[in-house]
Structures are given as C-alpha cells and as structure tokens.
Amino acid sequence: MTMKKILNQIKMEFTVAGIVHPRYYHTIGVIEMALTLNNVHQLHIEKEKIILAAGFHDIAKLLDKSQMLDILVKNYPNEVENLLDYPQIWHSFAGPIYAKEKYYIDDEKVLQAIKYHTTGRPNMTNLEKIIFVSDYIEKITRKEASMIETRKIALKDLDSAVCKTLGDTIMYLKQTHKKIYDLTQAAYDYYLAKEN
Numbered sequence: 001m002t003m004k005k006i007l008n009q010i011k012m013e014f015t016v017a018g019i020v021h022p023r024y025y026h027t028i029g030v031i032e033m034a035l036t037l038n039n040v041h042q043l044h045i046e047k048e049k050i051i052l053a054a055g056f057h058d059i060a061k062l063l064d065k066s067q068m069l070d071i072l073v074k075n076y077p078n079e080v081e082n083l084l085d086y087p088q089i090w091h092s093f094a095g096p097i098y099a100k101e102k103y104y105i106d107d108e109k110v111l112q113a114i115k116y117h118t119t120g121r122p123n124m125t126n127l128e129k130i131i132f133v134s135d136y137i138e139k140i141t142r143k144e145a146s147m148i149e150t151r152k153i154a155l156k157d158l159d160s161a162v163c164k165t166l167g168d169t170i171m172y173l174k175q176t177h178k179k180i181y182d183l184t185q186a187a188y189d190y191y192l193a194k195e196n
C-alpha cells in the first residue's frame with residue numbers, strides 16, 4: 001500500500017460528520033516520529049511496515065465501546081474478563097482485528113505492534129518499541145514536559161525511552177487511581193532491569 005492510500009484510509013476512518021478528528025493529526029505525528037527513530041537508531045525496519053503500524057495503531061479508537069467489546073469477546077475469549085477493568089486498552093487489542101477485517105492488514109509484526117502500543121510488553125521487537133514510544137512523544141499533539149523529555153531520551157537510547165514511557169504511564173495510572181494492567185507492569189519491570 002502506498003503512503004498516500006494509507007493516509008486516505010486513516011483520514012476517512014477519523015472523519016466524523018465531515019470533521020477530521022484530532023486523532024488523525026496524532027497519527028501523522030506517530031508515523032513521522034517512528035520513521036525518525038528508525039533512522040536515528042539505524043534499525044533498518046521496512047518503511048512500509050512502520051507506516052502501516054503507526055498509521056493503523058489507533059484505527060479502533062473511535063469505535064463505540066460496545067463495538068470494541070464485541071471484538072474482544074469474539075477474539076480474546078480467555079482474556080476478555082480481565083480486560084473489562086481496562087477500557088483504555090480496548091482500542092489497542094481491538095486494533096489488529098479491525099485493521100485485518102476492514103483494511104486487510106495481514107503482516108503479523110505490524111498487527112502485534114498495533115496490539116501492544118498501549119500496554120507495551122517485555123522484550124518488544126524494534127517495530128513495537130518505536131510505535132509504543134512514538135505514540136507518547138510524537139511532536140504534533142504530545143506537548144507535556146514529560147513527553148518532551150522522553151523525546152530527547154528516545155533520540156539517544158530507545159530502551160531508556162521505552163522504560164521512561166512505561167514509568168510515566170504507571171505513575172499516571174496511580175495518580176488517577178486506575179489499575180495497572182499486568183503486561184504493562186511486566187514490561188516496566190523488564191525494561192527497568194535492563195537499565196540497571
């Protein structure tokens with residue numbers, strides 16, 4: 001798929017009642033940042049995989065919660081009960097299913113990067129890492145000090161940026177009295193151990 005076609009599909013998905021949702025501009029930011037990290041760290045990931053994973057990472061974000069839940073019930077029957085307490089994760093787990101069914105994305109590495117973009121996980125692939133980090137630090141809509149600081153780290157050391165993103169996420173969840181998903185905690189423990 002060409003970059004132009006991917007962007008058109010995403011723009012259509014994120015246009016609601018004739019208005020382009022800010023999620024579209026965030027997505028553009030994630031594509032740009034992920035491509036930058038691939039270059040800076042010479043990861044040699046195929047450009048098309050990056051554009052697909054970054055472009056479609058939030059593709060399920062604007063679905064109704066009931067639609068997301070429907071996808072989860074059908075596709076993750078064993079995990080769905082545990083997932084009920086984490087609505088912020090639903091769009092990322094529903095994402096690969098929706099991307100596959102509606103847009104025929106079938107690259108497993110791309111689908112995994114979409115699936116884990118919110119939670120992270122231990123021992124991520126480079127593609128998963130750049131999508132996970134770029135989601136937090138892209139330049140177009142992520143303007144908070146902690147994001148800008150993480151952006152500086154990401155340009156020097158990708159694993160440190162993964163660790164900081166997970167740490168910031170966990171801190172935010174604690175501050176807002178939300179539960180921390182097991183995989184996010186496991187990912188943080190893994191990357192923190194790597195740092196030390």
Ligand SMILES: [Fe+2]
Nearest residue numbers: 057058092118
């Ligand atoms: Fe997301």
Ligand SMILES: [Fe+2]
Nearest residue numbers: 026057058135
């Ligand atoms: Fe996102």
